[in-house]
Amino acid sequence: MTKLTLHVVAIDDTVAGIRTLTLARADGAALPSFTPGSHVVIEHTGGANAYSLTGESNAPSEYVVSVLECPAGRGGSRWIHRELRLGDTVVVHSPRSAFAPVSRARRHLLIAAGIGITPMVSHLRSARRWGRDVRLLYVFRERRGAYVDEIRSLTENASFFTDRAVFLAALTTTLATQPFGTHAYLCGPNHFIDDVLAVATELGWPLGRIHIEHFGGELAPGDPFEVELHSDGTVFTVESGVSLLESLTAHGYVIPNLCRQGVCGECRVPVRSGVVQHRDLFLTDDERRDSMMACVSRGSGRVELDL
Structure with missing residues (x-):
């Protein structure tokens, strides 16, 4: 994974509780292009966190991210809001996407809540560039909407809500x-995603046309599952609420790790057999055939690891 050392060239605190950073190379040279819906991992004093890119995706001169302050979170947002200053340098992993627009979709329906709007902004930029049919529903708390003016400049097909009941209706x-062939993209807190999925399921939407970007750190505890290690036959149980990474560490295995959110790729472990519940934002579909991210993904029944 390529890492970039970038400078904080602008900070915007216009929306209460949300800090927007603009990051660029010292010489202003172009940064790697990225797929709409991509995120970058930013390293901080306590680890690393992933944030969606909201700016121009084609040979950009800067990366723009917006970060909601979460006092009870893993520390990344507190560091960005309280310690990071204009001119500081940050280490940023190259962009990666698990939430790209489906090129064959007849229409792209974007549905976001709160800071979940961030990956949708790059989707809107792409839709305008390529002339794609796009619609947006965005619900947020009063005076806490991010990118509202920019969204209005990117599309006329955006609807904004500050009342949950009105939004659900x-x-x-x-x-x-929606016309047949529409794909829906969801991003927001888990309870929001659950609400949208419940409505979509009731209306008969196939899961293959619904794409979800989860917030890191909000995953449900999951059911217990067994792990077998191929190298020595060791078998142990990963309890509910305990990650595979934590269990492996407790059994004396050293697994490289950084973000503990399924976004950096450090704790990838090889899988020989078993059913895996993938919860990461890093692995491709092909990579998921024989790998899992130990920090967030879980097994069903028994999973055999090539360790």
């Missing part, structure tokens, strides 16, 4: 009236 109507 509009959501039901919208999901019920």
